Amino acid sequence: MSGTPKCREAILEIKPYVPGKPIEEVQRELGIQDVIKMASNENPLGPSPDAVLALREAVERVHLYPDGNCYYLKEALAARYGVSAENIIIGNGTDEILKLLAEAYINPGDEIVVADPTFSEYEFAAQVMAGRAVKVPCQNFRHDLKAMAAAITPRTRLVFVCNPNNPTGTIVSQKEVASFLDKVPPEVIVVFDEAYSEYVTAEDYPDTLAYIKEGRPNVIVLHTFSKIYGLAGLRVGYGLAAPEIIRAVNRVREPFNVNLLAQVAALAALKDEFHVAKSQEVNARGKEFLYGAFSALGLKFVPTEANFIFVDVGRDSREIFQKLLRKGVIVRTGDIFGYPNYLRITIGTRRQNERLIQSLKEILAGD
Amino acid sequence: MSGTPKCREAILEIKPYVPGKPIEEVQRELGIQDVIKMASNENPLGPSPDAVLALREAVERVHLYPDGNCYYLKEALAARYGVSAENIIIGNGTDEILKLLAEAYINPGDEIVVADPTFSEYEFAAQVMAGRAVKVPCQNFRHDLKAMAAAITPRTRLVFVCNPNNPTGTIVSQKEVASFLDKVPPEVIVVFDEAYSEYVTAEDYPDTLAYIKEGRPNVIVLHTFSKIYGLAGLRVGYGLAAPEIIRAVNRVREPFNVNLLAQVAALAALKDEFHVAKSQEVNARGKEFLYGAFSALGLKFVPTEANFIFVDVGRDSREIFQKLLRKGVIVRTGDIFGYPNYLRITIGTRRQNERLIQSLKEILAGD
Numbered sequence: 182m183s184g185t186p187k188c189r190e191a192i193l194e195i196k197p198y199v200p201g202k203p204i205e206e207v208q209r210e211l212g213i214q215d216v217i218k219m220a221s222n223e224n225p226l227g228p229s230p231d232a233v234l235a236l237r238e239a240v241e242r243v244h245l246y247p248d249g250n251c252y253y254l255k256e257a258l259a260a261r262y263g264v265s266a267e268n269i270i271i272g273n274g275t276d277e278i279l280k281l282l283a284e285a286y287i288n289p290g291d292e293i294v295v296a297d298p299t300f301s302e303y304e305f306a307a308q309v310m311a312g313r314a315v316k317v318p319c320q321n322f323r324h325d326l327k328a329m330a331a332a333i334t335p336r337t338r339l340v341f342v343c344n345p346n347n348p349t350g351t352i353v354s355q356k357e358v359a360s361f362l363d364k365v366p367p368e369v370i371v372v373f374d375e376a377y378s379e380y381v382t383a384e385d386y387p388d389t390l391a392y393i394k395e396g397r398p399n400v401i402v403l404h405t406f407s408k409i410y411g412l413a414g415l416r417v418g419y420g421l422a423a424p425e426i427i428r429a430v431n432r433v434r435e436p437f438n439v440n441l442l443a444q445v446a447a448l449a450a451l452k453d454e455f456h457v458a459k460s461q462e463v464n465a466r467g468k469e470f471l472y473g474a475f476s477a478l479g480l481k482f483v484p485t486e487a488n489f490i491f492v493d494v495g496r497d498s499r500e501i502f503q504k505l506l507r508k509g510v511i512v513r514t515g516d517i518f519g520y521p522n523y524l525r526i527t528i529g530t531r532r533q534n535e536r537l538i539q540s541l542k543e544i545l546a547g548d
Numbered sequence: 549m550s551g552t553p554k555c556r557e558a559i560l561e562i563k564p565y566v567p568g569k570p571i572e573e574v575q576r577e578l579g580i581q582d583v584i585k586m587a588s589n590e591n592p593l594g595p596s597p598d599a600v601l602a603l604r605e606a607v608e609r610v611h612l613y614p615d616g617n618c619y620y621l622k623e624a625l626a627a628r629y630g631v632s633a634e635n636i637i638i639g640n641g642t643d644e645i646l647k648l649l650a651e652a653y654i655n656p657g658d659e660i661v662v663a664d665p666t667f668s669e670y671e672f673a674a675q676v677m678a679g680r681a682v683k684v685p686c687q688n689f690r691h692d693l694k695a696m697a698a699a700i701t702p703r704t705r706l707v708f709v710c711n712p713n714n715p716t717g718t719i720v721s722q723k724e725v726a727s728f729l730d731k732v733p734p735e736v737i738v739v740f741d742e743a744y745s746e747y748v749t750a751e752d753y754p755d756t757l758a759y760i761k762e763g764r765p766n767v768i769v770l771h772t773f774s775k776i777y778g779l780a781g782l783r784v785g786y787g788l789a790a791p792e793i794i795r796a797v798n799r800v801r802e803p804f805n806v807n808l809l810a811q812v813a814a815l816a817a818l819k820d821e822f823h824v825a826k827s828q829e830v831n832a833r834g835k836e837f838l839y840g841a842f843s844a845l846g847l848k849f850v851p852t853e854a855n856f857i858f859v860d861v862g863r864d865s866r867e868i869f870q871k872l873l874r875k876g877v878i879v880r881t882g883d884i885f886g887y888p889n890y891l892r893i894t895i896g897t898r899r900q901n902e903r904l905i906q907s908l909k910e911i912l913a914g915d
Contacts, residue, residue, distance in 0.1 A: 185765045186705070186737045188652045188796035198803040203615045221613050228611045236607040236809075243603070243813065244595045244778035246588050248570045273640050273783075276802040284676055285555045289656070302802070309651055309800050338553070370553045398552045411611035414808030416640075429555035433676050435643040435669070436565040441781030442603075442809050446610065 191289070191311035198301060199517045202506070213509045219527040219537060220511040222347075222377070222489045224411035226463060226530070228446070229456040232412060235449035236442055247441035254444050257451055258419060262390055267424040270431065273438045275376060275405045275418030279306040282372065282401070284433040286338045287312040294332045294340040296324045298348055298518035300374065303341040312338070322349040322483045322491070326357050330364040339370050344387070345377045348518050348525040350485030354385040362392070365399070370426065373402045376418075377487035379409040379457060380464055386486070390421065398423045406443075408488065409460050410450040415443040464488050467528040474538040478545060489527045491515070494545075498524045501544055508540040558656070558678035565668060566884045569873070580876045586894040586904060587878040589714075589744070589856045591778035593830060593897070595813070596823040599779060602816035603809055614808035621811050624818055625786060629757055634791040637798065640805045642743060642772045642785030646673040649739065649768070651800040653705045654679040661699045661707040663691045665715055665885035667741065670708040679705070689716040689850045689858070693724050697731040706737050711754070712744045715885045715892040717852025721752040729759070732766070737793065740769045743785075744854035746776040746824060747831055753853070757788065765790045773810075775855065776827050777817040782810040831855050834895040841905040845912060856894045858882070861912075865891045868911055875907040 201220030208216055219225075255266040262268075272278035279302050287293070289311035295303045297316035304314035315337070317329045324342060333340065342361075345352050353361075358373075365371055373389045392400040401422035407413035417439055420430070450456070471490055475482045481493040494501050498521060502514045515523030526537065568587030575583055586592075622633040629635075639645035646669050654660070656678035662670045664683035671681035682704070684696045691709060700707065709728075712719050720728075725740075732738055740756045759767040768789035774780035784806055787797070817823070838857055842849045848860040861868050865888060869881045882890030893904065 184734050186653065186735055186793065186796075188799070189655055192652060192796070192799045195799050197799070198616075200616045200803050201613065204612070205615065206619070218612070223613065224611045226611075227608060232610070233607050236610070237604060240600050240603040240607070241594060243599070243781035244591045244593075245571070245585070246568065246590065246774070246780045247783070248572065249565075249567045252570075252573070252576075273644075273807075274802070274804060276804065277640075280802060285559060286553065288556055305802075367551050368553055407613070413613045413804075414610035416614070416804060416807045426553065429553075429559070432555070432559045432562050432564070435641070435647060435672075436567050437641060437643065437780075437783060440640075440783045440807055440810065443807065 192309065195305060195308045198305065201513055202511050204511070207506060207509070207511060211507060216509045216511065217529065217533050217536060218511045219529050219533060220513045221413065222408060222487070222527045223413050224409055224460055225533055226411065226456070226460050228411035229450040229453040231453040231456070232446040232450040235445050239442055239445040243441055245441065247437050247439060247444055249436045251439055251444055254448050257448055261451065262421060264393060264421060267427060268393060268421050270420045270427050270434070271439050272418045272420070274407060274416040275374065275403050276302055277438060278403060278418055278420050278430070279303060280309060281430045281433050282339060283307050283310045283312065285429040286370065290336065291338045292334060292336045294329050294337055296329065296343065296346060298520065299341065299343045300347045301517070319349065323351040324353050326353055326361040330361055333365065333369060337369050339372055340365065341372045341374060343374045345381060345485070345487040347377070347487070348489070348515065349483050349491050350487040350489060351483060352381060352383055352386055352486045355387040356385065358387040358389070367399055370399050370401060373400065375402055376405045376408055378404065380461065380488045381486045382465070383486055393421045393423070396423060398425060401426055406447045406450060409457055410447070411456070412443070412446050412450055415440070415446055417443040417447045463530060464528050467531065467534050470531065470534050471528060478542060489525050492524050492526060493522055494524055495522060498522055504544045505540055510537055510540050558675065562672060562675045565672065568880055569878050571878070574873060574876070574878060578874060583876045583878065584896065584900050584903060585878045586896050586900060587880045588780065589775060589854070589894045590780050591776055591827055592900055593778065593823070593827050595778035596817040596820040598820040598823070599813040599817040602812050606809055606812040610808055612808065613804050614806060614811055616803045618806055618811055621815050624815055628818065629788060631760060631788060634794060635760060635788050637787045637794050637801070638806050639785045639787070641774060641783040642741065642770050643669055644805060645770060645785055645787050645797070646670060647676060648797045648800050649706060650674050650677045650679065652796040653737065657703065658705045659701060659703045661696050661704055663696065663710065663713060665887065666708065666710045667714045668884070686713070686716065690718040691720050693720055693728040697728055700732065700736055704736050706739055707732065708739045708741060710741045712748060712852070712854040714744070714854070715856070715882065716850050716858050717854040717856060718850060719748060719750055719753055719853045722754040723752065725754040725756070734766055737766050737768060740767065742769055743772045743775055745771065747828065747855050748853045749832070750853055760788045760790070763790060765792060768793055773814045773817060776824055777814070778823070779810070779813050779817055782807070782813055784810040784814045830897060831895050834898065834901050837898065837901050838893070838895060845909060856892055859891050859893060860889055861891055862889060865889055871911045872907055877904050877907050
C-alpha cells in the first residue's frame with residue numbers, strides 16, 4: 182500500500198481510552214455551571230495545601246528544564262520507604278511507567294497477564310509493543326491469583342496485580358500474594374499497582390515493599406500522586422523495584438519526563454501527612470454514607486478498599502450516567518469494564534455524596 | 549537466560565541522554581550559589597508573565613486530571629495557524645511526540661534518516677522501537693538534504709529535519725526543502741522539528757505550515773513551548789500534520805499525557821506576543837554581542853538562526869566546560885555531538901553573556 186504513510190499494524194487493535202468527562206467539557210456541552218466530578222477517583226479535598234504553596238513559589242522557574250533525574254523527590258521517597266534512589270523510577274503519571282515497562286520488556290507476540298475487569302492501561306501498554314493481554318476473569322470481583330498464575334506461559338513477561346483493583350475496589354491479601362509469588366517464574370515481572378493503597382483499611386493488605394527491600398528481582402510496586410495526594414493534574418507516579426528493573430526502564434525513559442512543578446508539588450505533598458490523614462477520614466466517612474444510601478435505594482455494590490464504589494444500578498448504566506450528567510454529576514459507566522449495569526462512583530465530600538444520592542434517587546424514581 | 553527478567557535486546561544499544569546540568573545540581577556538587585545556565589537553550593527572560601499569572605490561578609485545581617484532549621490549547625493553536633484541531637497533537641514536550649511517532653510507525657528493523665550532528669532524541673525514539681538511525685553528515689554544519697534524500701531506502705519510515713538544527717544553529721531554506729520533498733516517497737514521513745523557529749531571522753526559512761494546510765499526508769511540523777515561550781519546565785510541545793498522522797499518533801498516546809498546568813500556561817504564553825517579541829530582541833542583541841566577543845577571543849563559531857551558538861574552543865571542550873562550571877557557568881560540551889572541540893552556548897541576557905565571556909577569557913588566558 183504505497184502512497185501514504187502506514188502505521189504499525191499492531192496499534193490498529195488499540196481501543197481508545199475512555200476518560201472521565203472533564204468538568205469544563207460538561208459545562209461547555211450542556212451549558213451547566215455547577216458540575217461535580219465523581220468519575221476519576223480524584224481527591225475531593227483538592228491538592229495538599231503545602232503542595233499548592235510550593236507550586237506558587239515555583240511558577241516563576243518554569244522556563245528551566247526539570248531535573249531529569251528527579252533527585253530531591255527520589256531522595257525523599259527513598260527515605261520514606263527505606264530504600265535507595267536506585268530502587269526508584271518517577272513517571273509522567275503511573276501511566277507512563279506502564280508504557281516504559283512494556284517498552285523495556287515486551288517483544289512482539291509476548292504476553293501479559295491481567296485481571297478482568299481491571300485498569301485498561303496495562304493492556305494498552307502491551308498493545309503498543311505488539312504484545313497481547315491474557316485476561317483472567319475476576320472471581321467475586323477479586324483477582325483470581327491462582328488462575329492468573331496458571332495463565333503464565335513461556336511468553337509471559339509481565340503480570341499486573343491492581344490492588345486495590347480498579348474498578349472493583351477489592352484487594353488480594355498478603356497470604357494470597359505470597360502464595361502467588363511462589364508460583365511465578367523468576368523471569369516474569371509482577372507489577373503491583375497500588376495507586377489506591379493509602380485508602381486501604383484491611384489488615385491483611387500485602388506488604389509488597391518487603392519484596393523490594395529483600396531485593397526480589399521480579400517485582401515492581403507502583404504508586405501515584407494522582408489519588409490521595411491530590412495531584413492528578415500534574416502527572417506524577419513512581420515505581421519501586423530492584424535496580425536492574427529501574428535501569429532497564431530508565432533506558433526507554435525520555436530525559437525530562439516529569440515536569441518541574443510535578444516534582445516540586447509531589448515533594449511537598451509527600452510530607453503533608455495531615456492532608457493524607459484528613460483525606461483518609463473523609464473517604465472512610467463517605468464510604469459509610471454511600472453504603473447506607475445505596476442500601477436504602479436497594480442498589481447492590483462491591484465493598485471497597487479504595488476511594489470509589491462499583492455499584493449495580495440494575496439497568497444500562499449509560500442511561501443513568503446521562504441523566505446524572507444533566508444534573509451536573511459526572512460518574513463513570515461500567516460498560517467500558519464489561520459491566521454495563523454498573524457505575525463506578527468516586528467517594529466525594531459529604532456535600533458531593535448527598536448531591537449524588539439525591540440525583541440518583543430522583544432518576545431511579547423516574548424523575 | 550532464565551532466572552531474572554530480561555529486557556528487550558534492542559534497548560541495550562541506547563546511549564543515555566546527556567542533559568544540561570541542572571543549576572541545583574551544580575550548587576549541590578560544587579557548593580557554589582551563584583550559578584547561571586547557558587546549557588539547555590531555555591529563555592533567559594523566564595516564562596511569559598501572563599503564563600505565570602495563569603499558573604498562579606490554576607494551582608488549586610491540580611487534583612483534577614488534565615483534559616486528555618487539550619481542547620482549549622488545540623483550539624487556540626488551530627486559530628493561530630489556520631488549521632483544524634484534527635491537525636494537532638500535543639505532547640509532554642516534543643520529546644514525547646518523537647517517541648509517539650516511532651511507536652506509531654517504526655517496526656523492528658525500520659530506518660529513520662537524520663543529520664549528523666543533530667538532536668539525539670530522534671535516534672533514541674527509533675531505538676526504543678528497534679529501529680535504526682541512518683546518519684547523514686552535515687555539510688558545513690548544515691543538513692545535506694540531497695544526501696538525506698539519497699539515504700532513503702524501502703525501510704525508511706521517518707526523516708528528521710531539525711530546522712534550525714541543534715547543535716549547529718543552521719537552517720535549510722524554503723527552496724532546498726521544496727526540492728527535498730519532491731524526492732521523498734509519499735509513504736515516508738518528513739518531520740520538521742522547528743523548536744527554535746521563533747528565533748529565525750533568515751528570509752528564506754521554509755513555510756512548512758503551507759504543506760500542512762495543503763493537506764500533504766507525509767509531513768509533520770513540531771513546535772515547542774520549551775524555548776522562546778519559556779515553559780521548558782512544564783513539558784509541552786505540539787505537532788501539526790494531516791489528520792491521518794494525528795490519528796495514528798493518538799492511538800499510542802497515554803490519555804493524560806499533558807499536565808493541567810502545562811495546558812494552562814501554554815495557552816497564556818501563546819497569546820503573550822509581547823514576551824515573544826522581547827525575547828527575540830534580547831536574543832538578537834545577545835547574538836551580536838557574543839559574535840563580537842568570540843571574534844575578539846579568536847574563537848571560530850557557526851553563525852546561528854537559533855538561541856545558541858556552536859563555538860570552536862580549539863581544544864577538548866570538556867576541560868573548558870569544567871572550568872566554566874567552577875565559575876558557576878553551565879554550558880554544553882560538543883563531544884556528545886561528535887565535536888569534542890566545540891561548546892554549545894545558549895545566548896543569555898546581557899549580564900549572563902558578559903559573565904560567560906569574562907569567565908571564558910580568564911580560562912583561555914590560563915587563569
